Amino acid sequence: MSKSFEDARTLILAQVRPLAVERVDLLDAVGRAIAEPLDAGLDMPRFDNSAMDGYAVRAEDCQPGTVLPVIGYIPAGGRAEPALRPGCAVKIMTGAPLPPGADAVVPFEETDSGDAAVTIHGKVKAQDHIRFRGEDITAGQRVMEAGTTLRPAEISLLASFGCARVAVYGRPKVAILSTGDELVELGQPLTDETIINSNSWSLAAAVKEAGAEPVMLGIARDNLESLREKLTAGLTCDALITSAGVSAGDRDLVREVLEELGVQQLFWKIDIKPGRPTAFGMKGAVPVFSLPGNPVSSMITFEEFARPALLKMMGHRQVLKPLIKATLKQPVKKKPGRTHFMRVTVFAENGELVVASSGDQNTGILRTMLRANAIAILSAERERYEAGEEIQIHLLDQVTDLAN
Structure with a gap:
């Protein structure tokens, strides 16, 4: 039941619907x-108004050096009166309604700023500095x-x-469950055999950043009873995300329990790296994402698959981050057969966007994720990309520093 990257994401997005x-x-x-x-x-605007602080005039009355008597003043929020008489000016402020008879505004800077009379310094054209209704x-x-x-x-x-x-x-409530006997929660004592449950926190942060509401279910242990209890609770939410427990290991029981609880499994593996043991299913209208337990793989598969689905559930028209082209700083080798998600740093160099690996791409190296501000999507068919070649990337951050 392995899927290509494109087929897996298309299938997921076809299953989910906007909430109420x-x-x-x-x-x-x-x-x-x-x-x-x-x-x-x-x-x-709802009415013709001045785009500048200045004088409302008739353009035909104005030549450089013309002196016009000032017959009134209209502040912002004031009434459009008095009406402008030929050969006169009305002092007017930005946003104030244009008085009847006026067809231009002369900014203060282009006059002597007189009170009783004003001298026009430059040429005036009809419609100058007016914001027209509609x-x-x-x-x-x-x-x-x-x-x-x-x-x-x-x-x-x-x-x-x-x-x-x-x-x-609506905002989906997204249940988040980590699995594994080796995990402990934040604040609990560590032993040589245990690992802090960081995946729940990274996934909850990603869910919140996407605009949904994370529901932390804690840790399910590697036994059927614990998994049934936690997964049953998770399926009462609008979406469920699990991490770990879906690979080929003897104790990876998540898929078994999800099937027992009525989740229709739509695929189990995706031809990607990292994150191949990613599974997806549906229980009624509830999507279930079973992500890998490796923290880097978990974050990347959330980004590429779960995040777009949650955005669609929240009714957004744009659910995929736009792909942009950037130039490779150094050559890249990969095995064919899987789409690779390479953690990269994108920056501006000599007027163009350049990308470089953010470090060791081993999925156990979290610091590479910390340095990355984008993901490069490398085609499943390719084995090598040369330095100077254009590749497709999408940014990870809403605000990215592209300075050298």
């Missing part, structure tokens, strides 16, 4: 996906599709339309 819609306060919607399209309820958005225009991620810009737009609450897709 809920309505939340505007600030609580940040980072979430809007659940319904948005049509503008009004024009933006020039940004017109009423009825589609401005947001369902599934759009609500960033600060989208929040600003919603607020501009008076939306105090917004319909968004």
Whole structure:
């Protein structure tokens, strides 16, 4: 039941569906996906207004050296009066409504800034420094599709339309379970034979970073009773992620218990490195990701498979990180037959993006993951990439330092 990288991810994304819609306060919607399209309820701007602090004028009245009497003042939030008479000017502030009769605004910097009268220093053209009604958005225009991620810009737009609450897709509760007799929890004493359960924390952090809600189930021991108890609890959540217990070892019982609990296993292995013993199944609408126990493999397989699925469950239209091209700093050799996920550092050099290995690619070397700011995706068919060759990568971080 081994799958290629592309087939495995396609199958996973075909299985999951967005969660139910809920309505939340505007600030609580940040980072979430809007659940319904948005049509503008009004024009933006709502009225013609000044783009600068200056003087509202008629362009035909203005030549360099022209002196115009100032007959009024309109602050931001003020009324568009008095109406502008021919041969006159009205002092106006940024955002203030344009008075009737005006067709241009002259910034203070292009005048002598007079109070009773103003001298125009330069040429003036009709429509200079005016923001016209509806020039940004017109009423009825589609401005947001369902599934759009609500960033600060989208929040600003919603607020501009008076939306105090917004319909968004739900956040999945994601159960996280580590397995193994060798594991101990944070704060428990270590012996020569035990390992701190760091996988639950890295996966919980990744789930939270993706915008979902982690539910820490703790550790299941390598016996059927413990696994049944923990996995049964995990299947009550919207998604379940396990680490370890799905390879070919005699004590790897996770798959057996999941099958007993009614999880339909859709694949067991993926032709990738690292992370080949990655399994995926469904229990009703609940996706179950069984990731490798190695911390590096666990993080990478979450990134490539679980994260996009969770984003789809949260209604996002964009669930895959964009692939970008970068130039290899040094040659790379790999065995054919598996897609390789190489931990790399991407940086700018002589005006182009360059990638270099972030260190030892052995999956037991966590520090290489710490140094990496991107993942290079190396084709299953290739055996060697040459220095100077372009490869495809995707960034790991939202904010990446690309300096040399």
